[in-house]
Amino acid sequence: ESQDSGKKEAIVKEYACMRKTPLKSKNPDIVSALETLSENAFFHDDEARRLAFQKAAGVIKSLNFKIKNINQVKGLHDVGKHSLEVIKDIIEEGSSIEVENIINDPWFHQMKAFQSIYGVGPSKAKKWIAQNVFTIDDLIERTDLHSSFDHRMELGISFYKDLNTQVTKQHALAIKNLIQQHLEEILPGCILVLAGGFRRGKASGHDADILLTHPIEGKEIGLLPKLLNLLSDSGLVLHGTMETGHNNPQTIMKDKGKPLASNVDHFDKWIGIMKIDKNLKDLDSSDNENDLIQLEQNSLTETSIETKKGRLSKKRSFVQTLDNNEDFARDTKKKLASNSKMSFEQLLALSSKDKQWVARRVDIIVVPVSQFFYALVGWTGNKWFNRSLRLYSQRVLGLKLTSHGLFDLNRGTSLPANSEHQVFDNLKLEYIEPTDRNC
Ligand code: 8DG
Ligand code: MN
Ligand code: MN
Structure with a gap:
């Protein structure tokens, strides 16, 4: 403590993934100021500034002491001149005028509110504000705008209250459990995390x-459409987008050479909204990762590579299976689409009546x-x-990391991992606990 509070300069590692960044910062005011500047830059389409402030915020979040003197952060990696001035103002004056101005700007708040609507991004939000639309109720009342809403926005607006109520971890675990129960009917032994x-x-x-x-x-091949089909039959699906057909070894190998955008992966996934019964009981958060430990202990990766090789040699029957799966996926997509044909008026009516369920955003x-x-x-x-x-x-x-693996694109090889620790080992990085990945 006493050492840190003096003039001694802190040292931070160059990459955020080399640092421990806990959820709770020792300097919450500074972090929130820098994040406000970053968000404001994002709203103004200034990606470079957004990133610069976000990086500075990340560095401050990783500090394990309260900043008392500006010299403690001078020269810190990724804390630029502008960020330093803001930090100095906060330490010495208690606040930064630049940040206060943003916080007091109604435009910023309107942007934040519109941004929080499912299906709405900054450009749409900006357009609405320019058209004198300021609240969610305005969006509903201004019928002249309705033709410009897509289906996702209609859902986001209709179910604004449900979808903008924070989901607790216990509630999220209950949703996970509900999905797991349905999976047991289709394919026992699935592992969900x-x-x-929350992690x-x-x-x-x-x-x-x-x-x-x-x-x-x-x-797991072909599993997602079957799951969604069942969830839908159980009345648990309000809306969603399903991506399928990428989840096979052939596609993954092709993808290795393709530069993927940083946050895009090619897994089968469903991004949607579930209808969750109001009486669904919360679950205790203790058992989220039991399955995961089991998965690590099973030492599965090696056997799975064998399976993959075996399957590839039996190419024809494998492709046949994939075709069947795609047929089923197509039918399920049609079915889900017809479920979500509701008009904006119908959605508004549905959301405003006394219902036994809440709309919840779920990614599978x-x-x-x-x-x-x-x-x-x-x-x-x-x-x-x-x-x-x-x-x-x-x-x-010189390696390409994605959610699919760690690839050497020149050699066409990849490094398997049997645990998160092994992912970090492969990356030659010290292991960072999930709770220290809050950059
Ligand atoms: P929150 O839901 O509590 O607000 O925060 P979060 O859980 O950190 O955010 P998230 O938007 O739900 O994203 C969770 C992580 O998933 C995020 O760190 C990035 C990662 N991710 C991918 N692919 C994709 C993708 O296609 N879309 C989104 N939104 N996130 C993705 O790996
Ligand atoms: Mn999330
Ligand atoms: Mn998500």
């Missing part, structure tokens, strides 16, 4: 990110077990931790 912010220690979040795999590689990602731990790192996040991992991997190791 609640990832995203980083957050007590609440905006959605449930659920990773789904099976200990035997290949069993189906992962072949051989890629599971890379996917787990990717879907645990956070976004900035991932960004840092991938940059580090590219620049320092």
